[in-house]
Amino acid sequence: MNKGRLENRVAVVTGSAVGMGEGIARLFASEGASVVVSDKDEPAGMAAAESLGREGASAIFQRADVRREADCRTLMVRAVAAFGRIDVLVNCAANNTRGNIENTSTELWDDIFATNVRGAFLCMREAVAYMKEQHRGSIINIGSVNAYIGEPKLMAYSVSKGALMTLTKNAASYLNQYRIRVNQINPGWTLTPGERRVKAEEGKGKSWIEEALRTRPFGRLLLPRDIALAALYFASDQSECVTGAVLDLEQYPIGAPPNW
Numbered sequence: 349m350n351k352g353r354l355e356n357r358v359a360v361v362t363g364s365a366v367g368m369g370e371g372i373a374r375l376f377a378s379e380g381a382s383v384v385v386s387d388k389d390e391p392a393g394m395a396a397a398e399s400l401g402r403e404g405a406s407a408i409f410q411r412a413d414v415r416r417e418a419d420c421r422t423l424m425v426r427a428v429a430a431f432g433r434i435d436v437l438v439n440c441a442a443n444n445t446r447g448n449i450e451n452t453s454t455e456l457w458d459d460i461f462a463t464n465v466r467g468a469f470l471c472m473r474e475a476v477a478y479m480k481e482q483h484r485g486s487i488i489n490i491g492s493v494n495a496y497i498g499e500p501k502l503m504a505y506s507v508s509k510g511a512l513m514t515l516t517k518n519a520a521s522y523l524n525q526y527r528i529r530v531n532q533i534n535p536g537w538t539l540t541p542g543e544r545r546v547k548a549e550e551g552k553g554k555s556w557i558e559e560a561l562r563t564r565p566f567g568r569l570l571l572p573r574d575i576a577l578a579a580l581y582f583a584s585d586q587s588e589c590v591t592g593a594v595l596d597l598e599q600y601p602i603g604a605p606p607n608w
């Protein structure tokens with residue numbers, strides 16, 4: 349039998365109660381990793397970790413709101429207490445609340461940055477303290493192609509994902525000395541339960557989504573597993589010399605006007 353690509357590895361995935369984060373946790377577990385499912389949504393996060401456990405994975409849940417420094421610290425302490433080390437950190441938690449340049453409140457701007465940028469920074473800093481001792485680690489930041497196209501209705505979100513990319517590049521060059529790699533995945537439009545909910549709130553139901561996906565060159569939208577497969581590459585030794593990389597997963601040329 350093939351050994352999993354993450355055998356004996358420990359992975360912490362923020363925002364992994366549902367959607368993309370859950371898909372990443374699931375694939376990592378199926379590749380042999382021990383997984384710390386983390387989210388601010390406790391019931392959903394517990395359910396995700398229990399579901400992985402029922403499938404034979406080694407998984408625990410630790411609640412963490414990445415806006416809170418103490419939560420980020422406790423998350424890493426719990427991961428090490430449970431599994432002895434941290435090999436992989438995926439920063440997936442995000443606030444994607446809509447708002448354009450005119451109607452974005454200061455509070456919304458601050459919350460988006462506290463989650464998408466500061467939260468990633470805090471988790472990285474706390475995880476690096478352990479990875480450094482191991483002289484090994486892989487950090488994967490989940491950005492968005494909105495960092496480039498700047499969808500008008502996602503103003504602060506788009507800016508935050510651009511800032512995250514700078515954080516990825518900056519941390520990658522510094523953390524080379526500890527053999528800690530930092531890479532970023534920028535997904536395009538991905539069909540997650542969260543996306544379905546947002547679209548439904550905008551009055552765009554199942555038939556709108558079916559129509560939209562007919563316009564996709566590959567005939568379907570990205571799914572959490574597509575992003576998880578990219579994350580697996582960055583988490584595994586297959587990318588052992590890759591750091592500071594940004595992988596854009598988009599079916600259209602970056603910068604093309606979005607039509608969703």
Ligand SMILES: NC(=O)c1ccc[n+]([C@@H]2O[C@H](COP(=O)([O-])OP(=O)(O)OC[C@H]3O[C@@H](n4cnc5c(N)ncnc54)[C@H](O)[C@@H]3O)[C@@H](O)[C@H]2O)c1
Nearest residue numbers: 363365367368388413414440441442492535537538540542
């Ligand atoms: N779905 C898409 O089309 C798409 C496209 C590009 C990038 N992304 C990015 O992919 C990632 C996952 O997207 P998704 O669609 O699965 O999102 P989602 O909204 O479905 O799930 C996000 C998860 O993060 C959690 N979360 C939110 N704020 C948090 C906080 N402060 N602390 C801890 N957890 C928190 C939520 O509870 C939720 O479980 C995000 O970083 C998002 O920006 C998504």
